[in-house]
Amino acid sequence: MTTAASSEDAVRRVVVVGYDGSELLDIACVTSTLDLAVRIAGRALYRTELISPSGGAIRCDSGLELHATGSLRRTNGPIDTLVISGGRGHEAAADDPAIVAHVRRLAGLSRRVASVCTGATVLAAAGLLDGRRATTHWHYADVLARRYPSVTVDPRPIFIRDGRVATSAGVTSALDLTLALVTEDCGPDLARVVAQALVTYLQRPGNQAQMSVFTAPNPDHVLVRRAVAHVNSHLATTLDTATLAARCGVSARQLHRLFVEHLGMPPGQFVRRTRLDTAARLLATTGHPIGMIARWCGFTSLETLRQAFVAQYGVPPSQYRTVSSTAPVA
Template structure:
């Protein structure tokens, strides 16, 4: 049985508790008690969350966990120094150390991320980088695995991290089954961006939103201005003007970003050759996709694919 501890301290973000459900369903669907999960704090007893309600916790005591997950808070406030020291000491006894969101600040303060890659919520990435220059911050990642240390981005990414832990321990099939049970479309790969192109475009009018939704559902098809304008029930000239006014960019650039996002996701969740991914996401050929990846990530598709493959092997 794997023991998992979720470490909280006063002011912790309550969404971190969601990881408990992933391990609960792992036990239910595995057919045996695969995980012994506990919410712990340094003193034990009731610990207040960021929302004000308190959660009953076990005293950490001398207990050792196979996987210790440090919850974050909303303000990047560090817990007492005594807790930081205990986190540092526990790394020698735990198989995995992990963090959710700003919990990465706790791991970094304990010196566990020095010389390693890590991520945290994008909003706090700059502050993290300035405070811990010895850590390689990868702010555009859902979660990062570097040896025995796992870090995840914003709070919902804690579920992705928990599912990745379950996949590593008990297999991909069970992790995907749990994701479906939790009504998660699919387990996001660690290399997936924290950002969604559709959210960033922030189209205001129904017509532009309709065109973007059409594009997302038909990436492999012709998505010329004429086609998108027809979906929006506007003339091509009107559509181009309204689209640029609302999103700050021309339609062609937005479509490229949607295709890059979809192609990267395919790399993380399948083993399709690059030629197939290029065709399925509307690039047509690998060279056009390569140029788009260089513009978006500064790396070719092969480099992104290698990162995803290495993450699966960890």
């Protein structure tokens, strides 16, 4: 297999595959993130190309058109990263023998391969996900699993790395995947500045559940909002319901009622989930010792942290760090 050079000084060629019915954000989250990395670094780290089946313009879901820089048929290697976009046209693309054949061919000329959202359907049609664990937008996960039984579809994570193949969840999860690739290629310092420029997280852990993307609440109720802010900034302290209620000047019963009404869960459950999500993010994006992370997040011991991770993710913290870190894969 021919692959692109991987030295720090190499310009990495990233080829994004689009088609009629692609989601504009699926493409832009990748290309804009890489463009920001180039501008911030002040040197040509990436060269990004958008290609289409014919080489002509792509009509996106939104009706806007994007001009491609090349065609699937005429594109050759070496390629550093091949990215397949998703969108409402993904099924038609996966049913097109020419598109599938060229995606399979280009994957063989690429160092790594990735999909955004329903682009996983095209990778699956090309046989590139056979025997692999993969994700896609939660809404389409069941369809993907039924149509391609040789693929282990997991609808929970926002992205999954399985060897040199990565798949991501819906739309803006492409930001998380692309930031992970920038971290892998160029280190966490550049990725951090790029994330700041994008006004987004440095990187949500890949194993963070897709639906937990929505669990950083900003409730309407001022008292609940004050309690949430206190929890987020004081994870290492005592945060039982009685203590939170006293801080907010209400009874424990009233605080419980307000949390259920505005957040859909009692205070204790919210605290546990916030601690676990924060610990997961730190395990995936830092090298801090696990014991230190446990203390920072308010777990009383390593064993308490271990039990929480096994219950939520099915693996202990050390294994979670191994599968979720941004370190390069072999």
